[in-house]
Amino acid sequence: MSLSYEAPDWASYRIDYKQAYVGVEPLEQEIAVVDAGLAALLEAGIIDHTAYDGDKLLAHRQFVVDHFEIPWTAITPRMQRLIYALNAITRPANMIAAGVFCGNTFISNAGAGVGPGKCYDAEALVGLEIKPEEAERAERNVRRIDPTGIARVVAADAIAYVRDWPTGIDLLYLDADGTPEQGKGVYLTILEAALDKLTPGALVLAHNSINCAPRLGQYLAYVRDSANMKASMNMMVDGEGLEVSRF
Numbered sequence: 001m002s003l004s005y006e007a008p009d010w011a012s013y014r015i016d017y018k019q020a021y022v023g024v025e026p027l028e029q030e031i032a033v034v035d036a037g038l039a040a041l042l043e044a045g046i047i048d049h050t051a052y053d054g055d056k057l058l059a060h061r062q063f064v065v066d067h068f069e070i071p072w073t074a075i076t077p078r079m080q081r082l083i084y085a086l087n088a089i090t091r092p093a094n095m096i097a098a099g100v101f102c103g104n105t106f107i108s109n110a111g112a113g114v115g116p117g118k119c120y121d122a123e124a125l126v127g128l129e130i131k132p133e134e135a136e137r138a139e140r141n142v143r144r145i146d147p148t149g150i151a152r153v154v155a156a157d158a159i160a161y162v163r164d165w166p167t168g169i170d171l172l173y174l175d176a177d178g179t180p181e182q183g184k185g186v187y188l189t190i191l192e193a194a195l196d197k198l199t200p201g202a203l204v205l206a207h208n209s210i211n212c213a214p215r216l217g218q219y220l221a222y223v224r225d226s227a228n229m230k231a232s233m234n235m236m237v238d239g240e241g242l243e244v245s246r247f
């Protein structure tokens, strides 16, 4: 089913990609936008409750600002909060993030399971990055926040990696930009390779549901078809957007 949540100012809410966590709106406004989005997801049956610890999210954010090397990121404070909250609420034992660049998108997910934002015990939180030098930097960043290795970044092609993953996947985050020809169209290929690993009720999150919607046409049609997913919602909290689908 195709649903959407629209923050009133999603199109004008902008950040500087090189200083993503310099506040661009009052914190209360950021919280209100994400809370309203979570309420919409609850109503659609995509999540089962909306409670998460906002102080832990802020501790996580501060650690990332202080210790991560982030050349740029399109993950806005609203999006970071939404992704963190979805992980804190659903507590995936096994989470895989595909296309993590410097690791900021990955840790926005995994930060609910490791580091100062930890609110549950995870089994494995894996970030995948096809470019070895980017994977190396992402892994360096992640080691600073999680000495345990529960969260880790692997240099790999996400398609093959999820196909060979030996157990269930409770949350799959998609952000890979594929080859120049296919671009973000690779999301559907990665999802198809992961399908038989998704646990019942698993969440699939797809970044860029707004600004890459044309390239994501087939992916979005797939997840919005109730034959494939229980429900799916386009979370229009910023100009990038996040499609949140429940398997």
Ligand SMILES: C[S@@+](CC[C@H](N)C(=O)[O-])C[C@H]1O[C@@H](n2cnc3c(N)ncnc32)[C@H](O)[C@@H]1O
Residues within 6 Å of the ligand: 072, 073, 074, 075, 098, 099, 100, 101, 102, 104, 105, 128, 129, 130, 131, 134, 156, 157, 158, 159, 175, 176, 177, 178, 179, 186, 207
């Ligand atoms: C544009 S970045 C995502 C950036 C992220 N939205 C942010 O704001 O930090 C996408 C990443 O996916 C990686 N990638 C592309 N195809 C991939 C694949 N098949 N498997 C794993 N990573 C892939 C690219 O190397 C790139 O670093």
